[in-house]
Amino acid sequence: MSSPERSGGTRIDLPTSGGGWRRIALREPRAWKPHPQPYTSRVVFAAAHVVADPLGDNTPGAPAAVDWESTLAFRRSLFGYGMGVAEAMDTAQRNMGLDWPAVQQLVRRSAEQARACGARIASGAGTDHRTDVSTLDDVIAAYEQQVAFVESTGSQVVVMASRQLAALARGPEDYRRVYDAVLRQVAEPVVLHWLGEVFDPHLAGYWGSADLDAATAVFLELVREHARVVDGVKVSLLSAEHERHLRAELPAGVRLYTGDDFHYPQLIRGDGTHHSDALLGAFAAIAPAASAALSALDDGDLATYDAEMEATAALSRHIFSTPTAHYKTGIAFLSWLSGHQPGFTMLHGMQSARGVVHLARTFELADQLRLLPDPELAAHRMRLWLQAAGASR
Secondary structure: OOOOEOOOOOEEEEEOOOOOEEEEEOEOOOOOOOOOOOOOOOOEEEEOOOOEOOOOOOOOOOOOOEOHHHHHHHHHHHHOOOOEEEEOOHHHOEOOOEOHHHHHHHHHHHHHHHHHHOOOEEEEEOOOOOOOOOOHHHHHHHHHHHHHHHHHOOOEEEEOOOHHHHHHOOOHHHHHHHHHHHHOOOOOOEEEEEEOOOOOHHHOOHHHOOOHHHHHHHHHHHHHHOHHHEEEEEEEOOOHHHHHHHHHHOOOOOEEEEOOOOOHHHHHHOOOOOOOEEEEOHHHHHHHHHHHHHHHHHOOOHHHHHHHHHHHHHHHHHHOOOOHHHHHHHHHHHHHHOOOOOOOOOHHHHHHOOOHHHHHHHHHHHHHOOOOOOHHHHHHHHHHHHHHOOOOO
16 A cells, blocks of 8 residues: 655665666655554464574574564564564574574563563474484474473464474375374474475475375375364465365364465455465564554455555565575565664575565565655665665665
């Protein structure tokens, strides 16, 4: 939902593909309405990123140095727009810089903050803290350790896909053995996370088959057998057709939390019979706009929902464009432009994972949505970053 350009307002030159430049006049920021309560029509989580300490090492292989004040403040901003937080997920750079000691601090601190704010939190439990995994029993033990830790903080558990399991498993029966063991001992209903190889190539062939229909059959069998302890499934395959089919086959009471950052407007809206709830990295970038749409959905105003949510899709699709795993860079970049963090630096040096033209377009699309709360600050930071990149005009 854009507005006329600012009269006499801030202008900036942005590089475009092919070596050109385009001058834009920034729009007035929109006065987004706070929504501190959860939504009534959908369960919504934003998968939040982690703010790196700008004075920390944070080079590949170094222990994660986190700016805890900015990281937690960002989560409070999400709570203020009615979002639960999906913590320590791939958006927070699991397997890409966020190590186990930092995961433990992050989940513990975020869970405490969620309780204080009366907000919902779900946190990822995986196997990534183990470097010595050689058997399926090792994978089970690793899962059990992380599940127990997340449960001890009071957070709901998201059972994340495991690179170690994907490397060891020889077929569907190995996945069933591991997940059966984990789900038999959880204390409360969990979310099962199916992360596609577009987000992590190490997870190709998850559930024991490269054939999507065969993998889905295995997954559904697991969910049906353990429906009592499965709150929902979080599916990140970027296929709306597959998601619609899967959610129609889920047992009653098991939610489908869409992880489709391309097609979420339609999937959350639903088809009149089924709908998806949401657990999206995109919502960390577009929380105020998504909140406006979800508020309209709560009111039964589908026309306003469609207009508000569809308007966000171009920015989300750009942030999650190929290589999709690098989407975290765009989320951190917008957080910096919006004043949520002091610098544009990331764990594992991931601030370098997107090019100048890509991030310039990210800036422009966010401005079109009127998501930049202080256009002058955003433009100042954008110019500084372009200059440092050698792209000043």
